[in-house]
Amino acid sequence: MKVFSMFSGIGGFELGIKNTIPNAKFIGYSEIDKYATQIYERNFKGVKNYGDATKINERELPDFDLLVGGFPCQAFSIAGKRLGFRETRGTLFFDIARILSHKKPRHFILENVRGLFSHDSGRTFQTILRVLSDIGYMVQWELLNSKNFGVPQNRERIYLVGHLRGRGREKVFPIGQVIEKNNKENRPIELTSNMSQAYRVYDQKGISTTIKAVGGGVGAKTGLYKVGVRVKNGEVILSDTSSCLDANYYKGFDNMGQRTGATKVKVMEATKKGYAIAQEGDSINLSVPSSKTRRGRVGRGIAQTLDTGMQQHTLQNSKIRRLTPIECERLQGFPDGWTEGLSDTQRYKCLGNAVTTNVVSEVIRSIYL
Numbered sequence: 488m489k490v491f492s493m494f495s496g497i498g499g500f501e502l503g504i505k506n507t508i509p510n511a512k513f514i515g516y517s518e519i520d521k522y523a524t525q526i527y528e529r530n531f532k533g534v535k536n537y538g539d540a541t542k543i544n545e546r547e548l549p550d551f552d553l554l555v556g557g558f559p560c561q562a563f564s565i566a567g568k569r570l571g572f573r574e575t576r577g578t579l580f581f582d583i584a585r586i587l588s589h590k591k592p593r594h595f596i597l598e599n600v601r602g603l604f605s606h607d608s609g610r611t612f613q614t615i616l617r618v619l620s621d622i623g624y625m626v627q628w629e630l631l632n633s634k635n636f637g638v639p640q641n642r643e644r645i646y647l648v649g650h651l652r653g654r655g656r657e658k659v660f661p662i663g664q665v666i667e668k669n670n671k672e673n674r675p676i677e678l679t680s681n682m683s684q685a686y687r688v689y690d691q692k693g694i695s696t697t698i699k700a701v702g703g704g705v706g707a708k709t710g711l712y713k714v715g716v717r718v719k720n721g722e723v724i725l726s727d728t729s730s731c732l733d734a735n736y737y738k739g740f741d742n743m744g745q746r747t748g749a750t751k752v753k754v755m756e757a758t759k760k761g762y763a764i765a766q767e768g769d770s771i772n773l774s775v776p777s778s779k780t781r782r783g784r785v786g787r788g789i790a791q792t793l794d795t796g797m798q799q800h801t802l803q804n805s806k807i808r809r810l811t812p813i814e815c816e817r818l819q820g821f822p823d824g825w826t827e828g829l830s831d832t833q834r835y836k837c838l839g840n841a842v843t844t845n846v847v848s849e850v851i852r853s854i855y856l
Contacts, residue, residue, distance in 0.1 A: 492516040493556035497526040500555040503847025545589040557598040588622040624649035629660040636845040640818040750805040774798035797835030820844035
């Protein structure tokens, strides 16, 4: 299988694919950030960088079977006017569509933030689906949360999977550990340009019931937190290495689900109570600490979504500390030291922009295996 990657970052898609299909061949990638490129080239030697996506000549690309990319969600100001490429070519999604239209790979996988569903009252997502359909693809999508794929990070991302009509698996989704009982079936969607429904996307209520995942921790041993792993003579013994509390870990909890004898810290939130309680091993999001509108700052034994500014912290030994770059690598499914050689600031930025490799692996498995 030959793969072309766009907006490639540090190679999260590539690593996820390689972990599932070891003999996959990467024929090229597109990335302009010099720090991300440095990491990519070290881990995937000999792969050609085609640079700025807007300047790629699709006629010069070799053939490939799969296109992947986590495209930036810029303002789709023309969305909803049904003018297609003619007036939206400046947005980066349309550079993906331009290459898909010319090369016609059998499959593509695109990733974006949850807000894509509601951007411009849903018209952005509508435009994306219409364009992909017009160039010959059946499209399926799902909102996937990294915490359901073996890493303790609450990170929701939309994954769109497309295949050329008549040349792919009819049903890729749902995948993952947890799906709500009342979810509607996520059917492949095909929009045809010669019918009245050509520009219709099912309303967001219908989509959300399909893609919403139930909460709950995942017990991956990532080394995220340094927590007590055993009790001796009534004393919690801390290990030199770390592990993460998971949904099945109840030692040291009282009947109310609270950790007994642990340090507790109040974290200000925009809730009726005005704060949330963080305990040893919880994550704390300190982004805009004085905000009066932020909520959901505390993750119960699970990290919140990593971002480029890296405001994720944890409570350890009665002190709040920032997550380390290695911990962030593990939260995104990368091996330790994947981003080594950059400053911590750049490591955090690259990892915040990356895809979770575990999720990519499962999507690939659902498509091909």
